[in-house]
Amino acid sequence: MNNELRELYQQVILDHNKSPRNYKKLETATNSSEGKNPLCGDHIHLYVKMNNDVVEDISFEGNGCAISKSSASLMTSIVKGKTKAEAEQLFEKFHDLVTGKISEDEDLTDLGKLAVFQGVREFPVRVKCASLAWHTLHSALKDENKIVTTE
Ligand code: ZN
Secondary structure (H helix, E strand, O other), X not given: OOHHHHHHHHXXXXXXXXXXXXXXOOOOOOEEEEEEEOOOXXXXXXXXXXXXXXEEEEXXXXXXXXXXXXXXXXXXXXXXXXXXXXXXXXXXXXXXHHOOOOOOOOOOHHHHHHHHHHHXXXXXXXXXXXXXXXXXXXXXHHOOOOEEEOO
């Protein structure tokens, strides 16, 4: 990771950890799910309000490390207003990014600030923290009634 990216990565994570976006319980949720990353102790509840095929509103609550919290904050910001298929596509791309399956030359503009999470690929344990919110979203969109765990 170059210095510029490292700095941006730290800024984004600190900012979203300190003031997470969409951090509340969503009373009007149509779908919800719960995710756990026992390795780190991250735990989130995700609330989604679907309108036909569109994520009309989304929020989360939980406890965890700065990476899991900032990732959930950014994830909820980016998938709001997206269709289910678009959200799943972003999940795949994000997963490829943090697991190092995407080259650094690839166009990451659709991921917005989430692109800084390519920084976690240097820390395999952190990949689970970064992707917890996304696995939980995947489950919520499928409306499964189970707890997602990264283990
Ligand atoms: Zn964590």
